[in-house]
Amino acid sequence: MGSGSRGRGVGSAAVAAALLAAALLATTVGCTSGGPGGVVPETTTPQAGPVDPLLDLASPDYADLMEGVRPSLHLRGEGPARYSIGRSAGVREQRFFVSCHPQSPFRVTFGTFYSGTCTSHFTSSGSIPVPAGDGPLSVEVDVAAGVHYWLVAIPVGP
């Protein structure tokens, strides 16, 4: 069995989760592309591409189930890019989930950084403290050109 494969399948609940994810997508705030890559205006997940982490997180079949999450960033992109997140009172950290394809390194910088290796389903996460200061916050996604990804940031309160 290869490393990084799914331990659980996405069951019928994924359909409901997809609807939830679509609804959440509409609530995404403060996303602006500032790099050579950027947001791909497509809300469906291609078969061979990365899978939206929110679909996994909302699935009861998934061990890392997170219910009722409201992401501060939820987007699909390609290549390196930079996005902004507005500051919110009481948000101490942003927890980032990344799925990307094909396999290559990825890095998310938000003051400091979290990095790993691309997999179609996310296999890790990094909770990064919100940088001190005022004004908008910048999130940089560093992947090779041509790499497709989903990026989700979930605010973590005090």
Add this chain to the structure above:
Amino acid sequence: MKKILATTALVGLLIAGGATSARAGALPGAPGAPGAPVAPGAAGAPGAADLGSRVGASRSLCSGGRVFYRASHTGTAFAQASGANSAVTGGPGVTLTISRSTTFTVGGSITSTGGISASAVIATVKADVGVTVQASRSGTTTNSGAWRVPGNYTIGRLAIGSLKYSGRVTKYLENSGCQQLSQGTVSYNAPRNEWHFQTSRVS
């Protein structure tokens, strides 16, 4: 005087007879009786742990033909699961987690030769070393191994894998003279039957 001597002789004969009867009363094969079968590993059984003490044992305790195993442990080392996604890195203050829904694999080797089966190796290592190993380990984790990179690190790294135990297992045959004759040895380098998270400072 003759009467006293005769009485003494009679009492002696009775005592001797009683003792003989007492010995004869022990059932052959009953627990504790000479020649009774003893389960390997049972208390008092000539298992691996008391190999040295058995060398000087009474010959009457060995029926011969008994096979047993003994494991030696030479080292333990962390083995990261295969696949680059089994490790993540982050800057100071970042909490790294690994998904509990991801299947990871750690390979191992248990050489099954000389009439020593892999199952015998696993059972012997469990008895003598105290850990349960597998030829290889694959599955999901029950916790995420969440770890916050310390503030004095520039880069921290979280990896999932397993502790691999290495050593040898020897098969012995005990003959009727209570001599333990080696029948062969195999090596093992196998992961423990549980996941292990390793944290490290990259810089």
